[in-house]
Every structure is written in C-alpha cells, then in structure tokens.
Amino acid sequence: MPTKVNLPPDLVVEKEAVRTAPPPMYRVLLLNDDYTPMDYVVHVLQKFFAKGEEDAMRIMLQVHHEGKGVCGVYPHDIAASRIAQVSQHARARQHPLQCVMEPESD
Template sequence: MTPESGILSETGTKTDQEIWEPKMVRVILHNDDYTTMDFVIDVLISVFHKPAAEAMQIMLDIHKKGKGICGVYTYDIAATKVAQVHELAMRREFPLKCSLEEA
C-alpha cells in the first residue's frame, strides 16, 4: 500500500493518515562590538558544522549586515544550538547573541 492511498484500520476501512511537518526556524547570530571574528568562526565550525570557507562568509555577513543565518533547523535542534552558542560565549566572556526566527 502506498502512503498516498491511506492506511487500513483494524476494521479494514481505509483512513487518511495525517502527516505532521515539524516547525522550521532559522538560527541567527548577531553582530556586537566585542566578540572576535575568530570566535564567531569557531562557533560556526564547532556548533553548526560549517566548512571554514562558509563560516568565514557567514561571519562577514554578520560583521557587515549586523546578522547572519547559521542554518535552518527544526525548533528543538535550533533551540539546542542557540543554548550551545550562548554557553560557549559565556565561557569566553563574549556577549554574542544568537536568536531564532521563523523560516
């Protein structure tokens, strides 16, 4: 039976199966006057698993435009990444701000 045709219930009648799509959000890093560019690149590589060249480009967007998109994730994963960024920044005493916005 294909997913489009529905599923058979215990009584043998066909029912439609509702598919739930998880909410997707963007993770955004914001520019500030204190966090170093090197630290931002390190965060992009370690938390968001970006290659060095892409991390450099995102860091430049953050520096020039005031913010940069780190990625689009389900809400739970995105919230975890925001917490990881804030924890790393706090340990290094940087005021780096990371936020979520709807995708």
C-alpha cells in the same frame, strides 16, 4: 478478555495513510557586536553548526557587515538547543555573542 470476531475470508481491510505535517522551522541567527572576535565567530559556526571554513567565513562576514547571519534552519527544539550551546560557550569565554531564532518565512 478480547472478543473474537469472525470475519469473512474475502474481507479486505484497508488502512488509510495518515500524513503528518512537517514541524515548523526556525532560522538560527548570530548577531553582530563590537567585541566578539571574528575568528571566534568562525569557530562557533564550525563547532556548533558544522560549517566548513569557507561557509563559516562567509557567514561571519555577513554578520559583520549586515548585522546578522543565518547559521542554519532547524525545528524549534534543535534551534533552541543550538542557541543554548552557543550562548553557554560564548559566556564561558567572556564573549557577548548573541544567538537567536526566528520563524522561517515561506
């Protein structure tokens, strides 16, 4: 049974604010290959990363010309989930599209 404590009526108890650090963020990348059609990459960017057509085209061209493109920046769990969704979708359609994550550098 809890003990009842009589505190003076003029006592003010202040609670110290606790700050939590934001979670570490990860960049989700699509990697270029010689087999996945460009229109499929655009579709993936729109479906799994909510990119508009213009952004999806820009990222797809970056993947094509530079070998990789950033789809988004997320906390670890969300990044891992997006990667799993993209990989499963691509494999089901027999595309070798690779999606990976890397820690975001400051």
